[in-house]
Amino acid sequence: MLALAGYPLGLSFRFYDEVPDAPAGQLAPLVVGKFDDHAALDRFADGLDVITYEFENVPVAAVRHLAQRIAVYPPAAALDIAQDRVSEKKCFQSLGIQTAKFAAIDSEEDLKAAENSVGFPAVLKTRRMGYDGKGQAVVKSHTEATSAMHQMGGKGLILESFVNFEREFSIIAVRSTTGQTAVYPAVENVHSGGILRQSIAPAPGVSKEHVAAACKHAEAVIKSLNYVGVLAIEFFCKKDGVAANEMAPRVHNSGHWTIEGSRTSQFENHLRAILGWPLGSTEMRSGQAGMINVIGGVPDADAVLRLGAHLHMYGKRPRAGRKLGHATIVGNAIEESVRQLRAVIERTNC
Amino acid sequence: MLALAGYPLGLSFRFYDEVPDAPAGQLAPLVVGKFDDHAALDRFADGLDVITYEFENVPVAAVRHLAQRIAVYPPAAALDIAQDRVSEKKCFQSLGIQTAKFAAIDSEEDLKAAENSVGFPAVLKTRRMGYDGKGQAVVKSHTEATSAMHQMGGKGLILESFVNFEREFSIIAVRSTTGQTAVYPAVENVHSGGILRQSIAPAPGVSKEHVAAACKHAEAVIKSLNYVGVLAIEFFCKKDGVAANEMAPRVHNSGHWTIEGSRTSQFENHLRAILGWPLGSTEMRSGQAGMINVIGGVPDADAVLRLGAHLHMYGKRPRAGRKLGHATIVGNAIEESVRQLRAVIERTNC
Numbered sequence: 001m002l003a004l005a006g007y008p009l010g011l012s013f014r015f016y017d018e019v020p021d022a023p024a025g026q027l028a029p030l031v032v033g034k035f036d037d038h039a040a041l042d043r044f045a046d047g048l049d050v051i052t053y054e055f056e057n058v059p060v061a062a063v064r065h066l067a068q069r070i071a072v073y074p075p076a077a078a079l080d081i082a083q084d085r086v087s088e089k090k091c092f093q094s095l096g097i098q099t100a101k102f103a104a105i106d107s108e109e110d111l112k113a114a115e116n117s118v119g120f121p122a123v124l125k126t127r128r129m130g131y132d133g134k135g136q137a138v139v140k141s142h143t144e145a146t147s148a149m150h151q152m153g154g155k156g157l158i159l160e161s162f163v164n165f166e167r168e169f170s171i172i173a174v175r176s177t178t179g180q181t182a183v184y185p186a187v188e189n190v191h192s193g194g195i196l197r198q199s200i201a202p203a204p205g206v207s208k209e210h211v212a213a214a215c216k217h218a219e220a221v222i223k224s225l226n227y228v229g230v231l232a233i234e235f236f237c238k239k240d241g242v243a244a245n246e247m248a249p250r251v252h253n254s255g256h257w258t259i260e261g262s263r264t265s266q267f268e269n270h271l272r273a274i275l276g277w278p279l280g281s282t283e284m285r286s287g288q289a290g291m292i293n294v295i296g297g298v299p300d301a302d303a304v305l306r307l308g309a310h311l312h313m314y315g316k317r318p319r320a321g322r323k324l325g326h327a328t329i330v331g332n333a334i335e336e337s338v339r340q341l342r343a344v345i346e347r348t349n350c
Numbered sequence: 351m352l353a354l355a356g357y358p359l360g361l362s363f364r365f366y367d368e369v370p371d372a373p374a375g376q377l378a379p380l381v382v383g384k385f386d387d388h389a390a391l392d393r394f395a396d397g398l399d400v401i402t403y404e405f406e407n408v409p410v411a412a413v414r415h416l417a418q419r420i421a422v423y424p425p426a427a428a429l430d431i432a433q434d435r436v437s438e439k440k441c442f443q444s445l446g447i448q449t450a451k452f453a454a455i456d457s458e459e460d461l462k463a464a465e466n467s468v469g470f471p472a473v474l475k476t477r478r479m480g481y482d483g484k485g486q487a488v489v490k491s492h493t494e495a496t497s498a499m500h501q502m503g504g505k506g507l508i509l510e511s512f513v514n515f516e517r518e519f520s521i522i523a524v525r526s527t528t529g530q531t532a533v534y535p536a537v538e539n540v541h542s543g544g545i546l547r548q549s550i551a552p553a554p555g556v557s558k559e560h561v562a563a564a565c566k567h568a569e570a571v572i573k574s575l576n577y578v579g580v581l582a583i584e585f586f587c588k589k590d591g592v593a594a595n596e597m598a599p600r601v602h603n604s605g606h607w608t609i610e611g612s613r614t615s616q617f618e619n620h621l622r623a624i625l626g627w628p629l630g631s632t633e634m635r636s637g638q639a640g641m642i643n644v645i646g647g648v649p650d651a652d653a654v655l656r657l658g659a660h661l662h663m664y665g666k667r668p669r670a671g672r673k674l675g676h677a678t679i680v681g682n683a684i685e686e687s688v689r690q691l692r693a694v695i696e697r698t699n700c
Contacts, residue, residue, distance in 0.1 A: 004354050009651065010663030010675070012376065026362065027377060263610075263680075264660075278655045285635050301359065305628045310614075313360030325360070330613070 001259070001312070002054060002251065003027045005267035009277075016044045023315035035062040045070050052229060052274050054250045056082055057129050073177070073228035073274040074249040081225070082249045085127045085158045089244075095220045098243040105157040111149055114159040115142060121162040124148045128156060134194065138162065163243060165236035169203045169211075172255040173218040174230045174269045177276040182269065183218055184262060184282045186211040187254045189234070195321070198342060199254045199291040200334060201261060202284065210235075210242050217244060230255065230270040253293065257328045258282075260310050261289025286330045290338035294325040297348035309341050320350045351609070351662070352404060352601065353377045355617035359627075366394045373665035385412040395420050402579060402624050404600045406432055407479050423527070423578035423624040424599040431575070432599045435477045435508045439594075445570045448593040455507040461499055464509040465492060471512040474498045478506060484544065488512060513593060515586035519553045519561075522605040523568040524580045524619045527626040532619065533568055534612060534632045536561040537604045539584070545671070548692060549604045549641040550684060551611060552634065560585075560592050567594060580605070580620040603643065607678045608632075610660050611639025636680045640688035644675035647698035659691050670700045 003013045003024065013028035020032045033040025041062060045051065051072040053063070060083065063076040081087045089099045103114035104127070114122075124145060126135035135152065139145040139159075149157060168191065172184040188203035189196055203211065214235045222231055232252030234245040255266035264272075264280025272279050297318055304311050304327050313325035327345060329337045353363045353374065363378035370382045383390025391412060395401065401422040403413070410433065413426040431437045439449045453464035454477070464472075474495060476485035485502065489495040489509075499507060518541065522534040538553035539546055553561065564585045572581055582602030584595040605616035614622075614630025622629055648668055654661050654677050663675035677695060679687045 004357060007354060007377065007665065008660070008662040008675075010648070010661070010665070012665070027357070260613075263658075272655065277652055280655065280660070281658060298360070302627055305622065305630065308613075308631060310358070310630070311360070312358040315357065315360070315362070325358075 001256070001265075001267045002052070002271060005265055006271045009268070009271060011271065014044065014048060016041070021317075026315050035059045038065055041065055042069075050274050052270065053079075056248050056250055071274075074231065075226060075228060078225045078227050078231070078249050082247050083128055085125060085130075085160075085246065088246060089158075091221070091224075092217075092244045095217065095224055097217045097220070098238075098241055100163050100243060100245075101161040103159050105149065105159050106155040108146070108149075111145060111159065115145065118159050118161045120145075123160045123162055124152065125158050125160065126152055126156060127158050136194070163236045163238065163245075165238055165243075167203070167205050167237040168234060168245070169206050169214070169237065170199075170232050170234045170252065170254040171214045171218040172230060172232050172252055172258070172266055173215075173222050174266070174273050174279060174282075175222040175227045176273040176279055177228050180273075180279050181219060181222060182279045182282045183215050184255060184258060184266065185284055186214060187257070189254050195293070195295060195323070196253050197293055197295075198338060199257055200338060201257055201289050204288075204335065206237055210237050214242050217242070221247065229273050230266050253323070253326075254291075256312065256326050257289040257291040257330075259312070260328045261285060261330050287332040288334035289328060289330045290334045290341065291326050291328045292338065292342045292345045293323055294327065294345055294349065295323055296320045296350035298324065299327070299345045299348045303344045304341070307337070307341055307344065309337075351606075351615075351617045351664075352402070352621060355615055356621045359618070359621060361621065364394065364398060366391070371667075376665050385409045388415055391415055392419075400624050402620065403429075406598050406600055421624075424581065425576060425578060428575040428577050428581070428599050432597050433478055435475060435480075435510075435596065438596060439508075439510075441571070441574075442567075442594045445567065445574055447567045447570070448588075448591060450513050450593060450595075451511040453509050455499065455509050456505040458496070458499075461495055461509065465495065468509050468511045470495075473510045473512055474502065475508050475510065476502055476506060477508050486544065513586045513588065513595070515588055515593075517553070517555050517587040518584060518595070519556050519564070519587065520549075520582050520584045520602065520604040521564045521568040522580060522582050522602055522608070522616055522632075523565075523572050524616070524623050524629060524632075525572040525577045526623040526629055527578050530623075530629050531569060531572060532629045532632045533565050534605060534608060534616065535634055536564060537607070539604050545643070545645060545673070546603050547643055547645075548688060549607055550688060551607055551639050554638075554685065556587055560587050564592050567592070571597065579623050580616050603673070603676075604641075606662065606676050607639040607641040607680075609662070610678045611635060611680050637682040638684035639678060639680045640684045640691065641676050641678045642688065642692045642695045643673055644677065644695055644699065645673055646670045646700035648674065649677070649695045649698045653694045654691070657687070657691055657694065659687075 015024040015030045031044040060080045086104045092099045101118045121140045137148040169188045175181045185202040187199045187201045190198040230251045232248040235242045251266050258265045309327045309329040365374040365380045381394040410430045436454045442449045451468045471490045487498040519538045525531045535552040537549045537551045540548040580601045582598045585592045601616050608615045659677045659679040
């Protein structure tokens with residue numbers, strides 16, 4: 001989606017991936033290599049003007065290696081923080097942003113101490129390399145926590161208090177090399193099994209006060225990190241305000257609706273940001289936009305399009321649980337449209 | 351632009367062009383061959399599901415050759431008519447659509463007879479292979495007409511009465527293999543030197559009656575030709591109604607604004623049409639849209655984007671008079687926005 005947004009801007013692309021059948025290879029030359037293969041990384045970087053990534057588990061070492069020669073955005077320091085749930089929460093707290101209670105867990109002693117400071121129910125997660133709900137478990141007692149801890153390797157973990165949230169939403173913010181910033185309308189999200197299923201913008205169930213607070217927080221984060229590119233932050237709505245859950249230093253699934261729903265997509269604005277070009281308007285094009293993820297199976301394109309939705313398939317091979325694409329619908333009375341769209345797509349989701 | 355619209359639909363592409371540096375080759379495999387090279391055409395066609403074209407001077411023989419094996423849309427018969435200005439005008443007239451007076455010119459006798467039936471001023475054009483104002487001359491007298499006729503090869507010409515039009519506009523219509531049709535809002539166009547410079551939709555200076563008549567005509571044409579895909583028809587506004595000028599059996603430059611301005615772009619709808627998928631809404635997304643062509647030189651991207659416009663470069667090498675891209679701006683009070691955008695782009699146009 002970055003390349004599809006970038007070709008019209010007169011840009012050309014080269015991709016790097018660990019696997020030779022990476023879908024991006026359909027759109028531009030693909031260099032295949034492991035992320036610790038410096039020779040392959042150098043071959044990839046040769047002659048490029050700027051490098052970016054859209055996967056938050058790229059090793060920071062690979063980014064730092066590339067950044068010795070060529071500008072890489074988002075900056076390695078931001079990636080480093082976002083990859084570690086403890087650093088991430090400390091970053092939020094240092095900016096006065098509420099988070100769940102948390103404690104780093106590297107031993108049974110840590111866990112015992114955390115059971116008091118964090119309490120139950122709680123969520124035990126790996127500090128690093130988690131996404132789409134992978135590497136986490138809800139735990140309600142000492143026994144469950146101890147068992148989950150051992151299953152997850154016993155260290156490099158974080159225990160977070162279970163947030164009894166009413167709604168979850170995300171803020172997609174963008175900052176350019178020039179310091180220009182912009183924020184998209186807040187997006188209300190529905191996850192299931194740890195995977196994003198549905199997004200609606202502007203977030204229908206989130207109060208103006210919560211959105212305003214979250215936007216302020218997002219601006220504070222991108223400025224404090226000297227961030228460049230698109231950054232997504234997930235928030236929970238609680239009775240006493242908003243709490244930041246996590247951030248993703250990349251274009252984000254909850255911003256895919258911007259292709260049709262906003263005047264400038266998150267993909268185009270990410271490219272403009274890393275090039276130092278003027279950011280485009282993040283306003284809605286129309287009243288509302290809804291997005292449903294295509295997961296595991298290929299939907300009936302005819303039925304999706306017949307609803308007036310827009311289909312985006314990513315050129316990936318179907319596999320249960322794999323995000324293969326998404327569909328977006330814009331207009332008014334969006335919740336009913338989204339319900340219909342979701343019903344069509346979930347027929348083949350698996 | 352067809353490929354950029356088609357990848358999200360889960361499609362894959364292969365291109366055919368006579369030159370190896372065709373810009374489309376940046377986006378998908380490119381087969382290079384002349385249009386009369388049947389072996390190259392067969393190599394190109396091998397394994398494809400459907401074939402289309404976006405250049406109206408593809409030889410009909412090449413289309414017919416490919417169509418023996420694989421569905422090719424728009425149909426060869428429509429291309430055949432559109433490639434010959436005489437057939438094209440006869441087609442319009444057979445459907446009750448007004449055109450300029452015209453006569454086929456293959457000899458001095460033809461010219462002499464035409465001077466009476468068509469009159470002066472007139473436009474002498476090649477019947478075939480003209481585009482962007484190439485192969486035409488305005489003639490005001492027998493002497494000028496005779497001289498132009500000899501310069502144009504003395505035959506295969508058409509003399510058309512000079513239409514003293516007030517406005518020129520186009521209708522972009524689309525018809526699917528299923529027979530479903532849709533029409534975009536009318537587009538008012540400004541040509542200069544035979545090249546489209548500017549389009550605004552919905553056509554601000556064209557009366558509702560003229561638009562309604564032209565839409566009816568466009569629907570009649572696509573139905574009578576059993577057309578499949580996007581068809582553009584250019585019309586003149588005259589005191590006594592609308593006159594059809596010419597048709598283009600392809601996605602059309604005056605429809606490029608649909609990428610941002612319409613709910614479904616002409617490119618996506620062309621693909622949906624040839625695949626027999628449901629057509630998308632052709633409604634405006636916003637109040638108005640304006641498009642300025644980038645011709646000959648590369649514009650200052652920063653200045654274009656700063657206006658809130660969207661830039662589309664085609665990956666072509668700059669050359670005086672060559673269409674290298676376009677920029678689109680959407681919103682209200684569009685004529686002032688378009689004026690500003692045109693001023694920025696014309697700094698580098700040549």
